[in-house]
Amino acid sequence: MKRLKETFANDTWVMPYLRKYKGLLILVLFLGFMTFFSGGALMFNSGYLISEAARQPSSIIYIYVPVVLARAFGIARPSFRYVERLTSHNWVLKIVSDFRKKLYESVEKKASAIQRSHQTGDILSILADDIEHIENLYLRTVFPMVIGWLLYLFIVIGVGSLNWVVGLLMLLLLGVIVIILPLASVATNGVREYQQHQIQHQFYTNLTDEVLGLGDWLISGRYHDFINLQKKPIKEIAQLRRKDHYYQWWRSFLVQFMVLLTTITLLVWAANSFTATKSLANWVAAFALAIFPAVSPFLNISQGASEWPVYRRSIERVNQLDKDNVTPTKQVALKASFKQLDIDNVTFKYPDGDRDIVKNISMTIHPGEKVALLGPSGTGKSTFLKLLVGDLIPNTGKIEINGQSVAALQNVRSSLYGILDQQPYLFDTTVMNNVRLGNVNATDEEIKQAIAAVGLKDLIESLPDQYDTEVQEAGKRFSGGERQRLSLARILLQDAPIIILDEPTVSLDPITEKKLLDRVFALLQDKTIIWVTHHLAGINHVDQVRFMENGRFDMQGSPQELYKQEPRFRQLYDLDRGR
Known part of the structure; x- marks a missing residue:
């Protein structure tokens, strides 16, 4: 709980947008609640209808209203579900749109400071993963948990208003599902997900470096060492996923077991309270069946809570962008030609x-x-x-x-500085334009001289469009060595x-x-x-x-x-x- 407060203490990414779109958020939560309420009402009504019909009433009028209600709740549940999906995704898309705009503005305003305080991999992670994580925070954690808690309170208050002892039992039994299991999920399964992410991140980084140096492994005769090096993180990830699978199985089993105890409790209470007359007995099945539609949202609470550590890290990282106010160094020109x-x-x-x-x-x-x-x-x-x-x-x-x-x-x-690296930056334009990036003021003749100097004159002039040949995206029109020589020609122009x-x-x-x-x-x-x-x-x-x-x-x-x-x-x- 302390870490949760720290995460949102100075948050500028999540809470402001919750307040900005609070009307739409309330609608999403209402529709989500009504989806499962309609499911529970359908089962409640169906339990009564089945019991009443089994008594073989003398007139259809006795079951006419339950039949109509069964149809109404049967239609209401998928209808609410469909509208809730549309509304929640519309809400999330509005927020994500604001997120991306805010992110790009932050990067634009403080590009130099961000570049100096973050590794390139961190920036890519922010752009590619963190916004998606925050989006999933709403869809897979916030919405299911709030809806589950609303159902929990509705059931406890509803049953408690009829019998406070049974209401207290509902509070305890269902509390295991909506409070204790989510906390346990954060402490165990959530930590494993964080560990898996860390292993994957390190594995991808190391694998990229090792693949780029694959020739060295082959030349030194250590191909099998290279393969064995990749097996360790793969095994660690597989082991974490197995633990995660077992934990989810046991968690689901415990939820089902607690629902069973809840059903038995309601069944015993209803049997003692509603069997004075035959007509009252119709309510026994109604109360016992009504709890089952709540199983799905209750399961979602624990799953959403288990993913919180991953989401928290993303929230902290994007908030860090607003804290990294590095004062830019005053820029000057070099006073003389390079000496040291x-x-x-x-x-x-x-x-x-x-x-x-x-x-x-x-x-x-x-x-x-x-x-x-x-x-x-x-x-x-x-x-x-x-x-x-x-x-x-x-x-x-x-x-x-x-x-x-x-x-x-x-x-x-x-x-x-001129830089020639592993992957030269070639754009989907002509050979002439790509090389001209080294010096935008260079003449066509100077560009051709640079291309000739790197040994590409004959190749380029043998092409149908010669210097106007499109290099295609990332320069894939040419081989790796040819791309590097084009980049070298650019450096020659840069001087x-x-x-x-x-x-x-x-x-x-x-x-x-x-x-x-x-x-x-x-x-x-x-x-x-x-x-x-x-x-x-x-x-x-x-x-x-x-x-x-x-x-x-x-x-x-x-x-x-x-x-x-x-x-x-x-x-x-x-x-x-x-x-």
Whole structure:
């Protein structure tokens, strides 16, 4: 309960919209209640009708009203259900529309701050999952729980008005279903769902990194290790799902059992209270049958409560967007041409993280220097690159170009950094337009010269539309190596002094990889290059190598020095060369 209050104490995403659309919300809850009330009334009426008809009354008039009521409640239940579904989804869609607008406005206004305080995966999760989670919060938790509690109160008050002792028994028996089981579901099954989500998130992250480095696993002869590595999280998820299945079975069984006890209680009470005359006996079956339609909403209460931990995390995360008021750094221009990139004792961890991703790293990079960053997945290489370009701000230490903070140079970042990564950003437009993104003021002739420099002139000019050829979405008109060379042509036009190569050859075959690396380093020989890679193919192109392990540099030097002095480097180098 304390955590629930904390979640909504400063909420700007859920409660304001509950108040904004409270009229429609009340209508949804009313229709939901009437759906199950009509079901209960139908069973109540049917119990009376069956009992009355079994007495073989002398005139149809004795059962005429129950027959009409049976038809009325029979029609009312699906009608209320249909209208309730339409209304609830209309209500949720209105709220989701407001959510998306609010989310996009938050991202637009504070894009830089958000990018610096959240990992890319977090932003994607907010956009893809969290809004859907909040939508499900209403449909699968709020509505069923409120409707179930309304039915609970209606039954307890209704029976209690006839007999307070039986009403108290209803309060206790049904209270197990609507209060104790939901709390137990949050404490047990809800925790398992949260654990499953965490395992899946980590599994997807690791699997993506490992698949991108699949060539390394194959080259090193560790294919079976790669397969076995994926089995552990799959088994953990399967085990959690089995526990979840067993728990739901036992919870459903307990609900059914409590409903059985409730039915028996009503049956005993009705048998003692309504058997003085034959006509009164008709009410015995009516009371006993009326409870059964409430089984479904009572089950939904526990299921909705068990999903609350997942929804709470989404609510807290989107609310965090409104709290992340990072004061933007005053932007300036670089005072002179690039002379030096200084990384001074930099440490960084993400706001919701429990460990430092980058730890006390220092280095200096000079113009024209070529640096390779190596290390296994998850060691902090990608985070280090984000720090270099200013996407993230160090917790301690500083990153400067010519003595000026990188954070203050974001307005001129495109003139400082060129980036060639694993998946080049190619858009569904022409070759000419895609390459022109490197320099929107470039002439057609300059673009053609850049394309020729990367070795694509003959290919492009052999196509029917030549430079007006549509590359298609994500550049799928061309092969992986051709897409990378188009992106390289864009970098040539950009003419930035610092080039970041973020594993640009990870999805290429060895022959294409070698050709691309040779061309990249030949064309960019006068540039400063920071190259992140998983393995050592093409390592002789660089001046110095830095191995990252757990956020630190644990091996560094020129390729020649490391080959002589470090057995680990020598083993990896020989392995990459097939020795």
